[in-house]
Structure formats: C-alpha cells, structure tokens
Amino acid sequence: MAQITHLPANCSIQEIIEVIEEQGAAIVDDFVSQSWLEKFNTSIEPHIQGYQAIDHEEDFANDFFGRRTVRLTGLQHKAPSYIDLMTDERLLGVMDYFLGPNCGQFQLSSSEIIQTHLGETAQPLHIDDILWPVNTWAPDKLLQFNTLVAATDFTEANGATHVVPYSHKWEPGREAEPQEIARATMSAGSIVLVPGNTLHGGGANTDGSVRRAIVTSYCLGWLRTYENHFLHNTVEEASQWPEKAQQLLGYDLYRHHDENISGGPLGLYEYDNPKVLFQ
Ligand SMILES: O=C(O)CCC(=O)C(=O)O
Ligand SMILES: [Fe+2]
Secondary structure, eight states, X not given: OOOOOEEXXXXXXXXXXXXXXHHSOXXXXXXXXXXXXHHHHHHHHHHHHTOOOOOOSSHHHHHHXXXXXXXXXXXXXXXXXXXXXXXXXXXXXXXXXXXXXXXXXXXXXXXXXXXXXXXXXXXXXBOGGGGSTHHHHOTTSOOEEEEEEESXXXXXXXXXXXXXXXXXXXXXXXXXXXXXXXXOOBOTTOXXXXXXXXXXXXXXXXXXXXEEEEEEEEXXXXXXXXXXXXXXXXXXXXXXXXHHHHHHTTXXXXXEESSXXXXXXXXXXXXBOGGGGGO
16 A cells, blocks of 8 residues: 655655655654644634534535535634744745745645544545646646644544545546555644645545544645635734735735746735735
8 A cells, every 4th residue: 555755843844845746745743743733723623613514515515525524714813823834934945845936926725624523435536736727728837735734643544634645747637546545644743745736635534533634725826715815804813913924815915027937916905015904
C-alpha cells in the first residue's frame, strides 16, 4: 500500500518542499502545539455544536460534502487563534514556492472545519484545482494548495484522508489503483499538505470516533476564492489582524507585473486599496 512521507516537527521548509515536489504530498508530525490545539478546539466547539446540516440538493454534492460531516468556514472569525495557523511561516514558505510562480501574491481560499462522524462514506477522489475552469485550459499550472491539520487523531477507521502520492504528475483523468492510495493517518496536531493537483478525498468513518480537520487552503491571488471570507467579519475586526492576515483575507489589492506574469489591480475599494478602511 502507498505511503505518505512523515517529516518531524523540526524539519525545514526546504525539506517539506522537496518531499511534496517529488511525491505530491507530505505529513509534518506535531505541526501545531497541543496548547494551541486546545485553545482552537475550545473556541470552535460551540460552533460545531450549533451546526445545522445543509441539504445540497444534488446527490453528487451531498456525497462530496458528506451527510454525516460537520462543515464550517470563516475560522478567522470563529476561532481567533486560527490567524496564527493561516500566517504560519512554514505554510507561507511552502506557498511561496508552489503558488508564487503563478501569481504575485497568493491568498486564503478557504478556512474550514471538516468533521466526520459515524457512517460518513468516503469522498470521491478528486483534485481541488478543478474548482476553477482555468484548470482545463492550463492543467500544468498549480492554482491551489490545501493543508489539513488533524484536530483529533486521524485513523483509517475514522476517515483519515485518502491521498494518492505521485498523482500530481499524472495525465489529467488517470484513475488511481487501490494500491496507489495512501491514508493520511496522523496524530492530533500533525498536518498533511496536498497541492491542488494531487488526487485525494476524505475517508469513511466506520468506528464513530470523531475526525476533525482544520483545513487551510490557499490559491493564486487573482482567482475567486472558494469561500467568501468578507461575509464572516466586520471591517473593525479585520483591522485588528496582522497585516499578512489582512492581505491573505482580501483586504489588499492584487497587483503584479514582472517578465513572466502581469495582472491587476484587482480587489479595488472606491478605486483605492481596501486597506484605506483601516486608517
Ligand atoms: O476531509 C478530507 O479529508 C478531505 C476533504 C476534501 O478534500 C475536500 O472537501 O475537498
Ligand atoms: Fe479536496
């Protein structure tokens, strides 16, 4: 059976990049501290308790999002300590390397809780880059990069993510054989990093122990984000965040011009930079 390489917590950004570049995924054990995780879980718990299941109306969407899964977005508002994770220097370093070549500034695409419960079935294997039609025009250009922190242990029985190592280099449409599929089994606090062109999907929960993932996905700064961050928080709340978090969440212009890529300005506010709202 295929395996995902585990790196130790003290590994360098370069080591993470090298494993992902070669294998299409990596796990870093104990990526966040247990005290951070406890603080995060305490803030998010009431939101999980208050979750109202959504009927996505189409079978495909219900299968994909799950019928026994709690899904939340807007973690920057629901759990303020989340800001530390989305601006983690190691994640930003990995994103600079993988998304940097295709944009001036990358941004946050989504912040999510994906918590599976007993009876949830496995998600179809997919690549996340299919969210954007540009993927069909330029399948060789990476658009997005997903990371999942295990907020509880991830086991084969509770739904550890299926990941297909090396599939980031496959022809579009190639399907995985069972022996090519690995499981992102890892202890609470660890993280799995999955670029937008690697096949993956949530696993089935067969033992009823809750599997909670804290998902942070980044995308090119000129794409529409998966989640509409602005609807979660007030401008006043955003004004308290570090500048990097403000940029990642869209309170900045996208603009970039060099010899390879050129675009912008995008994200205007009154023909100015949205940052003027914080003055
Ligand atoms: O829950 C998981 O393990 C993966 C979720 C996922 O890939 C998605 O929702 O796009
Ligand atoms: Fe996905």
